[in-house]
Every structure is written in C-alpha cells, then in structure tokens.
Amino acid sequence: MSVASTTNAQIDAPRIVAVVSWKAPIIFGIFTVLFALLPLLVPREGATTFRLASGDAFFTVPDIVLPSTATAWVSVVLLAASTVFAVFLANSRRRTPLWLVVVYVAALLIGFLAWAAAGATLPMVGLLGGALALATPLIFGALGGVIGERAGVVNIAIEAQLLAGAFSAAIAASAAGTPWAGLVAAMGAGMLVSLVLGIFTITYFVDQVIVGVVLNVLVIGLTTFFFRQVLAPNTETLNSPETFTAFPIPILSEIPVIGPILFRQSFIVYLMYFVVALVWFGLYRTRWGLRLRAVGEHPQAADTVGIKVLATRYRAILLAGAVAGLGGAFYTLVAVPRFNQEMTAGAGFIALAAVIFGQWDPIKATLAALLFGFATNLQGVLSVIGSPVPSQFMLMLPYVVTIFAVAGLVGKSRAPAADGKPYIKS
Incomplete structure (x- = not known):
C-alpha cells in the first residue's frame, strides 16, 4: 500500500470524540x-x-x-x-x-x-425500613415514567396519576370494605389519566409537557372539590378505607439487618419488588420491550418493520398509568387510612426526577427513588433524636438532593431520541 493511500485511509477513518462532563x-x-x-x-x-x-x-x-x-x-x-x-x-x-x-x-x-x-442512638432498621416505605410511591411513579418515556411520551402527569390513584383507592376501599378493591380502582384511575394524556398527545399531537401540567392542575382541582363536597360530609362511608397492614415473611424477615427492612412491610411494598423486576425483564428481555424501546428511539424505523407506533405508545402509557396508580394507592391504603387534599405533596415530580437521575432505566430509577425516600425519612429521625440540624434544612433536604441529582451527579443523561416528539405517519 502506498504512502498516499495510507494517508487517505487515515484521513477518511472516523474520529471518536469523547464528551466528558465535569x-x-x-x-x-x-x-x-x-x-x-x-x-x-x-x-x-x-x-x-x-x-x-x-x-x-x-x-x-x-x-x-x-x-x-x-x-x-x-x-x-x-x-x-x-x-x-x-x-x-x-x-x-x-x-x-x-x-x-x-x-x-x-x-x-x-x-x-x-x-x-x-x-444519640440511630435506629438504622427503622431509618432504612421507613425510607423504603416512603420511597414506594416514588418507585411506582418512576417506573410509570420510565415505561411512558421509553415509548416516546413525556409523562409530566405522574403527580396526577398518583393523586387520582390515592383518591380512587380511598373511595373504592371504603365502599367495598376491602383494600383489594381500592388497589384495582387506583390502577383504573391512573389509566384514565394516561388515556386523556394519550388522546391529546398521541392522537392530536398537543405538546406533551403542556398536557401533563394541565392534567396535574386538573386532577388537583377535581380531587380537592370532591373531597370537600363528597368525602368530607361522608367520611365514615367514603373515606375510611380498609388498609394493608405490615406482615413479616417467615424466615426471610429473620435475616439480620436486611430482614426487618425488606421483609416486614405491607403487601404493596412486596408488590413493588415484583413490579420492578417485571418492568426490567419486560423492557430488556422480551419482544414487547424491544418494540417499545424502538418506538421511543426511532418510530419511523419501527413503523417500517411493521410495528404499530401509535398503538404501542397507547399501550405503554396505559400500563404506565396503572403502575403509577399503584403508587397512589399506597398513600390511602398503607400510609394514611383516608384521603386528604394534595396528599401526594409533589411526589410525582420527585418521581420524574428519579427517572432522569436513573437515566430512564427501571433499576437505576428505583435506586434514585430510594435515595429520595431516605432523605425524606432522615428529617423525621433526626428531629426525634434531637439533632442540631435546623428543621427547615431537613424539610428541604429531599428537594436539594433532587436538584443536585438532576443537575448531573452521574454525568450526562440521554433521554430516548423520540421522547416528547409526536409521530406523524408520512
């Protein structure tokens, strides 16, 4: 090979430029x-x-x-x-x-x-067990966000899905006298919010972020109105749900340290373990997950090989709404045995931050939600033991952690390429 051809080959060879975040x-x-x-x-x-x-x-x-x-x-x-x-x-x-x-x-x-x-003495079992419980609705919300955004739909409405799930779970469990009815109703409420999101964003191409914000405000307004007009006057019949109590799993709950933390929880927490594993397996080990991720990365290419893009996105956000609704059920069927106005207190936005911090991966998003849950529970534990840390600082700690996490603690996060972009078939 001549020197000229070698030089030309070197010039034509692609150069890889590494982009490193500071x-x-x-x-x-x-x-x-x-x-x-x-x-x-x-x-x-x-x-x-x-x-x-x-x-x-x-x-x-x-x-x-x-x-x-x-x-x-x-x-x-x-x-x-x-x-x-x-x-x-x-x-x-x-x-x-x-x-x-x-x-x-x-x-x-x-x-x-x-x-x-x-x-003082720090009860680590109580601290970590409480953090896991507080992180449970965040994990469900984050999983819902991962599923929706992997399909290309930005799910700003996680807060609305959590709140609608909590509201519906309280009414259904109170009326039926069983928390299982509340669990099903919460999933249905989350799916209903997702259906509205899908109609406007997938079918009519409305900006996904705007629709999500509007849905959050709409659900807050509706639940507040019905709480004052319906639930408050009928607390005994419509806002006194049966709850899931914590129960230990034999043998596993006796494992030192991790047993009391992981295996002395309520049914919804155990269900969360299963859903995390199922979502991860579904996304990365099944044909459904491959098609869903293809739709979120390159919908035109997916359409070319016969994948129905719009139908796939609808199914994804409906599933995401059902998962997020389970997180809402935690509030009224485990944490507090009644529905209160705006009781999710912005948890949907922290769950959305966990999606970004977790780089749109179900396992990483779960770990991020656990970090936020730990920061939330830490404020209560330190106030009980008389820590000199100001209570105002501890109250803002979860949100400080959220800001720094989203700012890039783990470097640059890349969303799915078609995330937030409507698909118009040419």
Missing part, C-alpha cells in the same frame, strides 16, 4: 467543602451509636459505636480523595463510574449521620 467532580467538590465546615465550625462531643437490629430480632447484631467528630473528619478525607479521583478521571476524558458515586454518597451519609446524631 458536573460530578464539581458537585463532589461543593459537597466536600460544605460538609467539612460542619466538624470545623460545629464540632460535636461524644459518640454515635448505629443500632443494626430491632428489639425483637431473632439474631443479635452488635451496635456500631463511632466517635462523632473523628468519623466526620475521616469522611471528609474520603470525600476529598473521591473528588480528586473524579477530577483525574474527567481530566483524562473518562466518565465518573457509578461505583465512585456510590462510595462518595455512602461516605457522606455515614459522616453526616455520625456528626448529626452525636451522643
């Missing part, structure tokens, strides 16, 4: 500096006890006692080392791996808990 190193650095100010300006005396077993545990697990200030400084060192490593990776044009994010978050949480609970 968001993770910057966020690491900000949190490291802010956390270092805590032991520096407000050192805490004493030690923090991490209790890893509940009082009725079959196996005895010893408590872990850590010196508060020393543990906080060790965490600062680990955070700084993780930040330096993240900077090195970014400078080398390499992405920040997920394991580094997990290590950073774990070091930050342990250090913060040791500092905040100085001289």
